[in-house]
Amino acid sequence: MRSSETTTTRTARVGTSRVIEQLDHLELCQNYVRAFEEVIQLPLVLISPQGIRAAVEEGHHKNPLCKWLALHHHTCRNCLYSRPATLLAEENSPSTEICFAGICQSGVPVRIGNITLGFLRTGGVATQHPTRMRFSKMVARLKAQGIDFDEHQLCQIYFSTPTMSEEHYRSVLDLLTIFAAHLSLLAGQLVLRNGNSESATIQRARAYIKEHFTEPLTLQEVADCAHLSACYFCKKFKQSTGLSFTEYIARTRVEAAKNLLIQPRIRVSEVAFAVGFQSLTHFNRVFKGIAGQSPTDYRRKLPGVTPPA
Numbered sequence: 346m347r348s349s350e351t352t353t354t355r356t357a358r359v360g361t362s363r364v365i366e367q368l369d370h371l372e373l374c375q376n377y378v379r380a381f382e383e384v385i386q387l388p389l390v391l392i393s394p395q396g397i398r399a400a401v402e403e404g405h406h407k408n409p410l411c412k413w414l415a416l417h418h419h420t421c422r423n424c425l426y427s428r429p430a431t432l433l434a435e436e437n438s439p440s441t442e443i444c445f446a447g448i449c450q451s452g453v454p455v456r457i458g459n460i461t462l463g464f465l466r467t468g469g470v471a472t473q474h475p476t477r478m479r480f481s482k483m484v485a486r487l488k489a490q491g492i493d494f495d496e497h498q499l500c501q502i503y504f505s506t507p508t509m510s511e512e513h514y515r516s517v518l519d520l521l522t523i524f525a526a527h528l529s530l531l532a533g534q535l536v537l538r539n540g541n542s543e544s545a546t547i548q549r550a551r552a553y554i555k556e557h558f559t560e561p562l563t564l565q566e567v568a569d570c571a572h573l574s575a576c577y578f579c580k581k582f583k584q585s586t587g588l589s590f591t592e593y594i595a596r597t598r599v600e601a602a603k604n605l606l607i608q609p610r611i612r613v614s615e616v617a618f619a620v621g622f623q624s625l626t627h628f629n630r631v632f633k634g635i636a637g638q639s640p641t642d643y644r645r646k647l648p649g650v651t652p653p654a
């Protein structure tokens with residue numbers, strides 16, 4: 346039983362890391378990161394929970410105080426990203442921790458369904474201005490741990506630490522939360538397209554869903570297509586895609602609906618039934634839950650599309 350759980354966890358990690366890697370290579374993501382770093386003057390990286398340790402080591406060098414601490418203190422033990430990936434994966438909102446030196450590190454989760462794929466990581470900044478009292482407390486803690494260092498050199502580094510008001514930093518995290526939501530939508534689209542490294546049974550199930558999603562699909566029907574029991578199919582399908590069967594069907598139909606909403610002569614109600622929803626109310630609720638806006642609002646914001654009278 347323990348071996349099976351290990352295999353399942355390993356496969357899930359590979360799947361989420363692959364999606365994060367694909368997102369990170371998108372031109373949109375690269376442009377956003379570049380603009381963020383130029384305007385905000387903070388580092389930003391999109392990383393999976395499994396890549397957090399490496400990102401921390403690289404990120405420390407973005408801040409002179411963090412770089413010094415990494416060399417003398419070996420590791421920032423209070424850093425958010427030294428926490429186990431299993432705990433981080435449970436985060437569903439921005440997380441910020443401040444180390445004993447007063448440096449903030451934050452992670453904004455990118456999620457799909459109830460799965461955390463990875464984090465937009467930023468930080469390396471103090472939200473309180475350096476003072477002699479805070480410096481003295483930091484020095485006392487370092488000395489108590491038996492660390493030998495040049496206090497004058499550390500003083501110069503400490504008082505050159507980048508600072509940002511708490512209000513400003515919260516606004517930065519708000520921006521990242523909005524971008525993370527957009528990445529989550531893109532991740533959902535990638536999950537629908539991925540599948541080259543999946544088992545034949547899951548590929549067969551995906552193909553069947555793609556062909557029949559406009560019909561009233563049932564779990565048992567698709568499980569039978571994959572030649573698996575319904576219970577085992579649910580487990581394998583979510584392990585492979587990161588989505589439950591119901592979530593996957595919903596996303597497939599919403600993505601198809603987006604393509605139809607581009608056509609101005611098709612009414613929203615017609616779109617709903619064309620992609621497999623049984624009621625307009627259900628369609629509106631599911632579409633808004635996935636796209637973040639109603640079908641009508643989505644269509645209204647499309648360039649050059651005039652809704653039917």
